[in-house]
Amino acid sequence: GYYTNNVYTGAMRGYGSPQIIFAQESLMDELAKELKMTPMELRLKNIYHNNSITASGQKLDNHQVSLEEVINKAVEASNYKEKYREYSEPQSGDKKRGIGMAISFRGCSLGAEATDAAGAIVAIQRDGSILISCGLAENGEGLKTVFTQIAAEELGVDIRRINYMEVDTSVSPESGATVASRSTILGGNAVKNAAHQLKETLAEIVAAEFKIRTDNLDFKNENIYEKNKNQKIISFDEAINLANQEGIFLSAYGWYKAPDISWDEEIGQGRPYFTYVYGCQIAEVEVDTATGQIEVLKITAAHDVGRAINPACLKGQIYGGVMMGLGYGIMEEVETANGYIKNTNFDEYLIPTIKDMPEISPVIVENPDPHGPYGAKSIGEPTLELGAPAIANAVAHATGKRIRHLPLNLERVLLGHSLSKGGTKK
Template sequence: MKKRGKGIGISFYGTGYGNGFPDVSKAKLRLHDNGKIGIYVGATEVGQGAKTALLQIGAEILNLSTENLLFISEDTSLMPDSGTAAASRQTYNTGNAIKIACENFKDKLIEISKEELGLNSTHGLMVEKGEIYLGFFPEKRISFKELVNKYGDGTIEAEGEFIAQTVEMDPETGQGAPYWPYTFNACGVELEVDTLTGRVEILNVRFAQDVGRAVNPRLVEGQMDGGFAMALGYALFEDLNLVKGQIKSNKFSRYLIPTAMDMIDVEKILIEDPEPTAPYGAKGIGEPVMIPVAPAILNAIYDATGVRILELPVTPERLRKAMDTKKNEENFNMELNALKR
């Protein structure tokens, strides 16, 4: 017999290290001999799309296409520290550092161009498409390539630093503002439970995620799919089978993870409410996209079977055992009530 159930999980998540811990990101920009601008930043790419989203933030501020930017993020001898690729902090923290560095770099270019163009003020100077020009008299202009030819490769540069604002929680009262900003989400799941085997099949998923503003919507949707897949494994498949401190599922033939055949097309809803302290309003969502999924699945299982599972993963054996226990308890109570009558 198969029973269907629906469940919802909701969560909120604070960006960054939090609780007053120093959370610093730095970025550096340099003008190179080919007229391209190098963005030097210690934002490690671990599949979350940092190289794409952060590059887009820089391109937007500098009014350049991404093809005219170089993104250097792995060579620690060249780049400043931008903190870890953790705590869903890179888009917000390092994005802000890049934004500040780009603005400082534009100011540097404008100041130098004022002298090169023989102007008495920086007022009206614009930076766009690899050139600095006077907005109300465009004939007065100079290109990035002309500047680097005169000043040399890597000579014109600027830096930016962003420190996230958090407050250490009061150890006595437990009150404070440990994180900023927060992101919010909700996941709804419809599933089917085979009461004979205990197997759970996900039928439909709707997932809404507060992103502040999606710098790259496709990347955000990809993170939502990835987060759902990981949480699906956490909820239904991945069992370390820890016995007296020893991991029994020590190989992938025993430790099951979801495959493409286990995934489902997730209906993704991006909620855009720009965060004023973020670069173009963008929030980090790397870890939050996992959090509401398992609760939604567990609530749907409860809706389908009346069994509240308190241990993960919900393997078929574990669910079948819980359903049998519930049925035995119900039969016992029925017999007990009958005797009382």
């Protein structure tokens, strides 16, 4: 590394992957052009499948490798094949249209560089309400909703019975940082684990009271049933009262540690992640070749999330990630001079607003993952990583000009990446 006079930087959604994927996916399109293949054809010839061996030597044999599926579903939803043929023909006028795609596979969790685990406490209060405490923080990603749904599903109760405690370092269980698209798969498993322990405790109490085997009890619809007869035995609230009468404290601590993985830094080999998320985004753009103005018309985003715990929250993540990817691709740029940031306000550092939002078409792909709670896995960061390369590939398709620097501002699109915003040579 090098010391510089620039300001400190920090990790953003994707922490390094957006840059790598931009370069990788741009090169894939350039290679396809040299080989006289479509970008889709080249990718389908080279993607991973079940039991493929990755560049790091890892065999993908413990989950569904769905790259081909997400590509095909994104292609179908965007009408990619027809539009690629149409936009590849000569277009009259200054405004040219293009369509581009980008794909990725991203590891879930912190990876093999560190032990990755999360804890959660689920407690049933005397009034019958249920409290969840976890060290992972709600940042707008829907974490509270997902954890609440997981606990409600495991205990067979109404979601309105459950409350989520805000993170408090003095009492919340250690769960690691809310980063690396790890909250659902790690924190969700911890919540499920704790709720399952509570269910087992209540099952033992009910089984002893009614002389029934615990494995013949079913928790659903706010009641506890005898499985083989499908007959209600007792309500959930009545079961809580039985526990209270015996002085049994209904609280459980759940802990989930990521499966063993390994990484050899010296040779770049190993199993860096225990499972992966697969995605494909396709961008359709219109470029005014007279001014360099780019209009993103539509982005189709297909992502395999394992299982969608909450489809509404999932779509929200896709919308937000796509918009951040759009900002990274065509607007946002920190300009520095002599160690100082020049664009210190939002009139100069541009971010996308609702008026810049294109049509976004989320495509939810579900292949339940054996490691995730009810098969769910990550989605937070993958939604951002593909927008910029998909847009860059679409712009190259429209103009015939490959730009290797982000963002794709007016000057770079119109004149090439050798000019800065001020019109001077870099």
